[in-house]
Amino acid sequence: MDVQGSFLDQLFDRGLLIETGVDGLYGRSGVFEDVIARFDALVTRYGEADGAEVMRFPPGMSRPHFEKSGYLKSFPQLAGTVHSFCGDDQGHARIIECLATGEDWTGEQKATDVVLTPAACYPLYPVIAKRGPLPPEGRLFDLQSYCFRHEPSLEPTRMQLFRMREYVRAGTPEQVVDFRESWLERGQELIKSLALPMKVDVANDPFFGRAGRMMKVNQRDQGLKFELLVPVNSEESPTACLSFNYHQNHFGQTWGIATDAGETAHTACVGFGLERVALALFRHHGLDVKTWPKPVRETLWG
Amino acid sequence: MDVQGSFLDQLFDRGLLIETGVDGLYGRSGVFEDVIARFDALVTRYGEADGAEVMRFPPGMSRPHFEKSGYLKSFPQLAGTVHSFCGDDQGHARIIECLATGEDWTGEQKATDVVLTPAACYPLYPVIAKRGPLPPEGRLFDLQSYCFRHEPSLEPTRMQLFRMREYVRAGTPEQVVDFRESWLERGQELIKSLALPMKVDVANDPFFGRAGRMMKVNQRDQGLKFELLVPVNSEESPTACLSFNYHQNHFGQTWGIATDAGETAHTACVGFGLERVALALFRHHGLDVKTWPKPVRETLWG
Numbered sequence: 001m002d003v004q005g006s007f008l009d010q011l012f013d014r015g016l017l018i019e020t021g022v023d024g025l026y027g028r029s030g031v032f033e034d035v036i037a038r039f040d041a042l043v044t045r046y047g048e049a050d051g052a053e054v055m056r057f058p059p060g061m062s063r064p065h066f067e068k069s070g071y072l073k074s075f076p077q078l079a080g081t082v083h084s085f086c087g088d089d090q091g092h093a094r095i096i097e098c099l100a101t102g103e104d105w106t107g108e109q110k111a112t113d114v115v116l117t118p119a120a121c122y123p124l125y126p127v128i129a130k131r132g133p134l135p136p137e138g139r140l141f142d143l144q145s146y147c148f149r150h151e152p153s154l155e156p157t158r159m160q161l162f163r164m165r166e167y168v169r170a171g172t173p174e175q176v177v178d179f180r181e182s183w184l185e186r187g188q189e190l191i192k193s194l195a196l197p198m199k200v201d202v203a204n205d206p207f208f209g210r211a212g213r214m215m216k217v218n219q220r221d222q223g224l225k226f227e228l229l230v231p232v233n234s235e236e237s238p239t240a241c242l243s244f245n246y247h248q249n250h251f252g253q254t255w256g257i258a259t260d261a262g263e264t265a266h267t268a269c270v271g272f273g274l275e276r277v278a279l280a281l282f283r284h285h286g287l288d289v290k291t292w293p294k295p296v297r298e299t300l301w302g
Numbered sequence: 303m304d305v306q307g308s309f310l311d312q313l314f315d316r317g318l319l320i321e322t323g324v325d326g327l328y329g330r331s332g333v334f335e336d337v338i339a340r341f342d343a344l345v346t347r348y349g350e351a352d353g354a355e356v357m358r359f360p361p362g363m364s365r366p367h368f369e370k371s372g373y374l375k376s377f378p379q380l381a382g383t384v385h386s387f388c389g390d391d392q393g394h395a396r397i398i399e400c401l402a403t404g405e406d407w408t409g410e411q412k413a414t415d416v417v418l419t420p421a422a423c424y425p426l427y428p429v430i431a432k433r434g435p436l437p438p439e440g441r442l443f444d445l446q447s448y449c450f451r452h453e454p455s456l457e458p459t460r461m462q463l464f465r466m467r468e469y470v471r472a473g474t475p476e477q478v479v480d481f482r483e484s485w486l487e488r489g490q491e492l493i494k495s496l497a498l499p500m501k502v503d504v505a506n507d508p509f510f511g512r513a514g515r516m517m518k519v520n521q522r523d524q525g526l527k528f529e530l531l532v533p534v535n536s537e538e539s540p541t542a543c544l545s546f547n548y549h550q551n552h553f554g555q556t557w558g559i560a561t562d563a564g565e566t567a568h569t570a571c572v573g574f575g576l577e578r579v580a581l582a583l584f585r586h587h588g589l590d591v592k593t594w595p596k597p598v599r600e601t602l603w604g
Contacts, residue, residue, distance in 0.1 A: 008516075017506065018359075018429055019429075019432075020359075020363065020364045020367065020425060020428075021364050021366060021367065021428075022364045022365075022415045022416065025360065025362060025364060025415075025416060027357050027358065027359045027360075027362075027425060027429065028357070028358045029356065029357065029358075030355070030356025030357070032358075033356065033358045053332070053333070054331065054332025054335065055320060055330070055331065056304060056329065056330045056331075056332075056334075056335045056443035057320075057322075057330075057358075058329075058361075058448055058463035059361040059448050059463065060327060060450070060460075060462070060463050060466075061322065061323045061327070061417075062322045062323050062327060063324075064323060065322065065377065066307075067401055067532065070409075072398070073398060073403060076386075076387045076388070076394050076397055077387055077589070078386075079386060079387065080384040080385065080386055080407055080414065081384070081385045081386075081411050082381070082382040082384060082385075082410070082418060082450070082452075083382065083383045083384070083385050083408075083413070084380075084382055084383075084386075085381065086377055086379070087378075088511070089511045089512055089513075092378050092510060092511055093377055095374055095376060096374070097572070099369055104413070105369075105374075106383055106385075106413035109383050109385070111385070111406075111408035111411065112382065112452055113324045113454070114324065114382070114450075114463070115382060116362075122438060123322060124331060126322075127320055127329065129319075130321075137471060142332075146360055146361050147447065148362070148416075151387035151565070153414070157451075159360075160359065160416060161362050161416070162360075166462075178568055183573060184383070188547055202510075208394060209390070209391045209394055210391055211391075224377045232588075254602075258351060262414075263597050274599035300590045
């Protein structure tokens, strides 16, 4: 905790991150953003030859799509729904009064059709489904968006609002497993080119509650999730900077996505935690990008 | 409405925007994003000589800061608060049951410390205040973020989640008025370089309710807000693509920002609606960027 606190404090002192008074919610300096942009461009170079279709979704998605996705079954604690005031002058007067007296005014707010995007790929699946059966070669998408997870933390690597870059593959089990294998290799090359220490390990998502315990065990036993871990907060608990996820037919079934042969499509994704990689770089190479090792600077800035 | 509907449909058909089932909430194609990025870079070139400090905030901000900002007094209908589930296995079971039976499950959600950013500059003012009195020359900031406004619409120019680029000036009334004057000129040059028709007009913000009517009149009478308008949906109701706002001492007083001389600081901002400018370009130059006029292509792509 002390070490984590002090890395976060160093980032604040240096102005790389900017405090807002809410844990896990920070502004970014121009330098921090430039590192993110350069790493994002590096990911593009590694994936370029595959010809993925680029889509960019805003940080919120359709609530009906979100409800259908199954996210609330697995991770209700992390979701963020967007609520708005739909009242009249009287309701407005009550809000103003509550604010003046320090009472909770949010009771006037009603859920809208928008929820915050929990992972960059969640808005994509209904779009794939709408296009009809996949072509024989399947499909490949390139995504990036701000994502929200309600988990306030003092670890700088656990932000409530952060950016995730993703490649998402939809196709036959073979196509999808090949995709994940190739990114398991590429991901390690990519992080090596940044001179960061790492290991790859099997992992599980933070499934909620009692029922979630078995889901974690199953996910690990089946090797559905791997993470590329870099020590940032501590050596003992390294940080997942990339993840490699095989969803089997989960999204294909949920959304009715069919392969060219009429089978339920399988999907997989590789995700890059952009803030986490930037933080790993600042942690290992120092808070002044001008003093980063020359090969790392060349990899990022060319 | 027919014309608007058909421009939105054209954008969907062409794949430039991607439907989500929620009005005003769209995915963007790679081409659409490239236009946004190029225009964003053009704004940077116009502002470069001023040496603004770059900050980037996520699409959400601190709820306590938001409450203090005064936004709820003026625009309660547009705000979006973020709510999360903080319960246990029983609460989770209720959510799952509601989802299964089609009942409203959002009653389990509680307001978090996060609200969606309503305009790129809202998270900035408490950061300026925290730094203490302004230096004699004042301060200048460069911002950009996704913003949320709860106003579902079929006009493609009125999105619920959209990006706003801003320059924000804090200083003496003279410094701040000079800044706004110079951007009123630059903004027109910039839009002329994109061969878009335009006019500049006095404007008002959408203040809420009965009390809001007088605020609209006052804002217009005092010339506090100007907009650069480009016809996109129709000639009769052109779209505000840039706005030039003089806040007088509103934020300085709210946040306790002092000038070097110990007076309450004044602030002003120029805002660029990035999606709106992109839509204006597609409207006037066609849906295929390769056929845009050569001078426009050179301005954007160099």
